[in-house]
Amino acid sequence: MKTTFISTQAISESTRLSIAKLQLKLAGAQKEVVTGRLADVGLSLGYKTGETVSLRQEYERIRTMIDTNGVVENRLELTQAALQAIVNAAQDFVGDLLAARSSDSGPALVKRQAEMALSGLLDKLNTASNDAYLFAGINTDVRPVTDYFQVPTPASRQSVADAFFTQFGITQSDPAVVNITAANMQTFLDTTFAGLFDAAAWAANWSSASDQNVRSRISTFELVETSTNANEAAIRKLASAFTMVADLGTENLNQSAFYALVDTAAQRAGEAVQELSVLQGTLGTVQERVSIAKETMSVQVDIIASHINLLEAVDPAEASTRVSTLLTQLESAYALTARLHQLSVLNYL
């Protein structure tokens, strides 16, 4: 005869197993309460783990880009500041030239002013930030230009001296420069002297900078030029304007030749200022793109972070409720086990 519907083993086994399961769940739930994240992210998310891994990659990538954009922004700002200083110097110089025309002590003074302006320009072109020269193109580790007035005489100054001597048969400091006619001076300035500042001669005698500008990735899809270089036409023109006043025997020229010189210098400097403002405009556009990219990316970072959170985080209130529910369940399971074990016919025999 079969009368049993449950065995003693089955009764105790079922409470034992449910206690074990509750304890396992409790361990996970406690961890979730403490960390605020899923206890085992991979196990809970399954294939969606790929998404959080990708999002985390994306997050790091954008953060890096925001970081590197900071470097780019810094470089652009310094470049803009240097360009602005150059423009200011050029404008002052044009004013100085006009003043020099109507003053007796003009030539000597303006020569000194030109020398200082030229030194200032070269100095600005050698601005470095973060161990890299701003106006060097991609040749960031080489000083773009050498000081015109240094000893020994650099190639730049030598080339000017050679050209002057070839043209007029005398050196710039020779008092005989007073004999140079305005027409001859004008021809010299427009041809031979101008030739000293064309791209090839500039690269040979003046500049070690590269024509190639630094390109930076400012967002996932934008690869832009984020520097300028000392070989730009505007810079060369300005250098030629400064040099012609500074180093062509200005103090000894006769008046008409001096006027020819000053007028040409003023014209060149004026053109240079215009071209520099175009250059500033171009860089300004890049700056704006960088700042837009930065803004967009900081928004993206926030969105991605909240997505990661959405995937991996647990609601702390829900988790702690779960813990307390589990604790209650576990307590009742213990109580039940104790009661079941007391419940035996043996106690009544």
Next chain:
Amino acid sequence: MTLSAGLEVARSGLAVTAGQTAVVSRNVANVGNPLASRKIANVVTSPSGGVALASITRVTNQALFDNLLAATSASNAQQAIMAALDRLDQTINDPELDASPAALVGKLADAIQQYASGPHDGTRAQSAVMAASRLAQALNSATRTVQDVRAQADADIANSVERLNALLAQFETINTEIVKGTRAGADITDYLDARDRTLAAISEEVGVRTITRADNDMVVFTDSGVTLFETRARTVTFAPTLIYSATTVGNPVYVDGVPITGSGSMAIGTGRLTGLVSVRDDAAVTYQRQLDEIARGLIEIFAESDQSAVPALPDATGLFTWPGGPAVPPAGVVVDGLAGVIALAASVDPLQGGNPALLRDGGIAGPAYVYNTTGAAGFVDRLQEILDRFAEPRAFDPSSNIDPLATIGGFGAASAAWLQEARRSAAAEVEYRTTLLERSAEALSKETGVNLDEEMTRLLELERAYQASSKLISTIDTMLGSLIAAIR
């Protein structure tokens, strides 16, 4: 009816009650034994009116027991898989730790982006090369982990086979006793319990089906139909492989020369052996392929091409290299074990006396491969090209079981997704199978197990019956005494 007949019946009652009490005490002794069944003393009435203990049988339910065997096999297979996947998870861990190959690929791309923002800066170059070195090491160690998992599975298969042989030998002894006992009409219930226990243990290792023939003789087959036991135990053989590399192929398990693992028609479907073999030959192998493809993708991304005016040389390995270098591994085809041997080119690695700036300039493969011909410190074209390649989808071997066209970061993430999904479904399966096993065991235990309370009440009953029979004997004795006194 005579008094002496009554006395005889009362005496047989005493004997039967004693026998039944013995059965009750056997049941009580087995109350904590999960697979012991409840024994029943079958009492028959003899023609003379007395009672006798005809036989002892046990409560059994073949259907529930078969369920239990199937559930045991299935849950053990899944548990073996789950344990191995948990070990493979070491290579990924919590996504927050950024320790997975995918995360390290991302970190390398970030380091290169940093380098591109300050290409003159030697520190950034070093940090990019260090990121690459960490990635190569992570791939190397992931490969070791995967191959360790395979070697461990192989060792476990060997242990499992050994246990299976021992259990089958034990089964043979018990089965022989049962057949003999059945023929002799002896009490074989304890042997039957022992045989069930052995069978349950066998079903942990391999899925089984059974047929019971005359004289309680049992024949055991694997779930695929290969005979494990018929009168004699069959021999299960397996040649273990001690050291695993990505190209190692493990041996199958044979029963009487028939392979029962792998893809053959006689391959078993459940049991720990199935799980272990599937880990060794399937899951771990696929995961290794994915790692190998990540390694191949990296070699491809950093490969350099001939920069001469008229390029004549083939592409060659750059920052990442492999024993087959400087040739670049063929596109779109997995190279087994590549992740285990991928390394940094010595000419770039500062720890090996290399120059990290070659990452910017090119020329790791030789002078013809120099990209930065002017030696400019701000040269970024090569770095930007590398970054572009990180963002380009590339072709991966479809045998890696994930989307064959993806960026390298995407492929890495998909690999993590593949592993975690495998873990999740294995965990769900383990939970389901375990619950099924618990329910089957509970159902069987309810049906065939011992209930202490019931045994105790039966004991009360038996006590009363014994008292009654004793009382009868003493009463009949008194009656016989009065009769004899009357005669005297």
